[in-house]
Amino acid sequence: MNKLLGLGALLLFALFATSCKTFSGTPQIKPDYTDEQIRLSEAANIRRMIPNSPVKALWLSHLMLQKSEQDEVVDSALTALFTDCSSEVKTLMEKAVSDEQWYEAEKLCKTLMCVCGTEAVAPEVQASIQAGLSEKTVAGIETAESAETEPLHKTSDFIKGTVTIWVDKGVTVQNRIGYSEVALGSGFFIDATGSIITNYHVIQSEVDPKYEGYSRLYIKLAGKSDDRIPAKVIGWDASCDLALIKADVKPGFVFELGSASDLEVGDRIIAVGAPVGLEHTVTSGIISAVERDVGMPGKVIQIDAAVNSGNSGGPIVDENGKVQGVVFAGLLQYQGLNFVIPVELLKAELTALYCGGEVLHPWIGMTGRTKKVYPSDEEGVGVEVLYVLPAGIADYADINPGDVICSFDGVPVKNMDDLHNAMIPAGTDRIVEIEIIPGGETPADADGAPNRKIVKIYLEKRPEYPGYTIYQNELLYKAFYPIVGMELVPVSSASVGKYAVKSVIKGSVADESGFADGDPVEIISAEPAPDKSYLYVEVYAKKRRKGYLDVTLGFAVPLDSTSFF
Incomplete structure (x- = not known):
């Protein structure tokens, strides 16, 4: 795999020099329709x-x-x-x-x-649309039936259904010597027409407008490693690291997609792929965890099966022969720490992938967290809104901090994972209904009450880094709440840049850094990274938990996370 993920949100705690800045953008104001x-x-x-x-x-x-x-x-x-x-x-x-x-x-x-x-x-138009969608995507969703064969569970069959992805990037010249540049990965057939699932990062050069070099996509079939078959990209999703490609071949085996209900921690699985170019390699292991957060939309699966660079895009298959996920990342410096995109996420994306082009994720301009009646509860009761971007979509719709989202586009929402899973297939540039319970109540309190309301909301394209959008359109001290995780209030109008911590979001960068309610904080500087992926922050603080010891902290905060939606 050529993609390395870090699991921590906090990148560093060190002093650094940057220009002084105590404000970011100018907050927008939604129009007053009564005027x-x-x-x-x-x-x-x-x-x-x-x-x-x-x-x-x-x-x-x-x-x-x-x-x-x-x-x-x-x-x-x-x-x-x-x-x-x-x-x-x-x-x-x-x-x-x-x-x-x-x-x-x-x-x-x-x-x-x-x-x-x-x-x-008209009902006949609705029926026509559904029939058209079914015809276009049924092969990918009902793979076992479309292949018209009985499911086979031999490892040799899995090898036949897995391909090596070969992306020729031409020749790179270094010190007057030319080197062939090739991106390797894996993929697997999901229908009888030659449609293949792989990772976006494997085929990125084929569709990324920022890439200006040479790129040609091929696949290699099992048992025919000398033959490179041209392929084309149908659809892709950079955020979820998934892509659908197609080649003019007849698959030797078509995989059937499994279900999360079939999967438990400790279940045995096998991985099929081409690690470091060693085609048709099979390794085995177990499901180590099923709800790991690595910054992608929704949770991912952790496995201990050996996978390496080149396994990306290959299938993870359970004991029943069904695909339970797609290999996408690992920690190269550690053994047995590898991660898989769950099959439920793949199934949610299939329709959009089959229809072609880039799959876009929606954005409504909020941050939130799972709402629980009691902190010790395992189950959530919705998603509590923590922050609303001024003049953003949610602000226009009169959604406020403290409101609880309990359904999205007709799908019940009990936690952040539910919300992300409902938003992913919704797409962008459309209007959906979400069910809101005003702040201060839980769904149980407001069940059947008149203050439970339905809000119609427009789905925009999610920014590459939502936190940067907030940074651009909000006063800096207010942007600290959704980005850093601590709510600041000015000490006085005369003390520019000096604040007190009003509240801290549990699990946020501020929380992990030891900030607490009442801590005095002075913002020295806050500057985004050149690629806008992180905000570099320097603050002077007196931490109550440290006996009000004076300390200057510098840290980097990611400008994208699963709390933004």
Whole structure:
């Protein structure tokens, strides 16, 4: 594998020099729709948005119309705006159906039904879209049936169903000597038409617009290692490190996808792949853990089976012969610490991967954590909103810190994993419903109560580094809460850059650094890394837990984590 993951969020505790900065961006303010002039201006902006962003325009016009109805100031212009937006989205849906762009058609169909009601899309159109999606993706989802063979559980069959991924990157010249550059990985067949699952990082040079070199994708079949067969990338997801490629071959074996319900810690598994180019290597081991957090959307599986560079993209197979995951990373300096993308995540992505192109993840401008009635509870009762980005999607929808999300797009949400698993297949540029319980209550308290509300929300494309978006659009001391994990309040208006810690998020960088409520803190500097992946912070503090000993700390905080959504 050519991807090395670190498990810790905190990278360093050391002094460093950087320019002084006690503010980041200027907070945006959502428009006040009760003001007539602002309402007219926003309506004009939304109308200009229709040609390029019709779904977002539909959502904003819905919010304006809803707010106006509450304030009893509805006028015909707002109603006409909403009608025009919905008509444009419907036209796009009909075109997607005509062009057999089923994934796009489904998103637009669900958007219309969410905002305008189920009657907005004719039943026969809904049926046509579902039939088109099933025809396009059934091979990948029901692999055992599509192969029309009885499942075989011999190791030799698994080898036949696994391929070596070969990415030719041309020749690199060093000291006047040319060296062939090749990226190696593994993959496995999931349907009888030659569709193959692998890792995104294996085929990244094929689709990454930042890559400017030569790149050609091939596969090698079991028993035919001298033959390189051209392949093409169908769909990919950089965040989840998954890709679907296709070659014009008849698979020797088609894998069946398993289920999380079949998997327990201690179960035996085998890994098939091409470590360091040694094709068709089989290693065995056990499931070491099933809920490891390594910064990807959702949890991953830890295994102790030996895997190395070249195993990336290969299958992890259980004793029943079903794929339980995709190898994607390991800690090279340690033995037996390797990680696998769970099959449930793969299944959630299949439809989007089959439909082609880049799979985008949604973003609604919040951070949160699992809400529990008691800290000792194993089960959560929802996701508590900790922070809302000013003038972000959630802010427009009147979602506030302290609110509890208990369902997303019809899927019950009890914890952060549930929320991520529901958001991944939802896609972007569509409107969904989420169920909210106002802050201060739990789902059990508010069950059946009138304050439980449904909120319609637009799904934007997730930024590469959400924390950097917050850094750009928030006052620095307020950005410390979602990014560093400590809520700061100014000591006084005269003391610029000096604050007191109001609260600390458990498990955050601030918590692990020993900060506590009431600690005096002075922000010396905070600068993002050149690639915007980390925020380098220097603070002066008097920690209560250390007897108010003066200390200057420098640390790096990741600007992406599973707490951002």
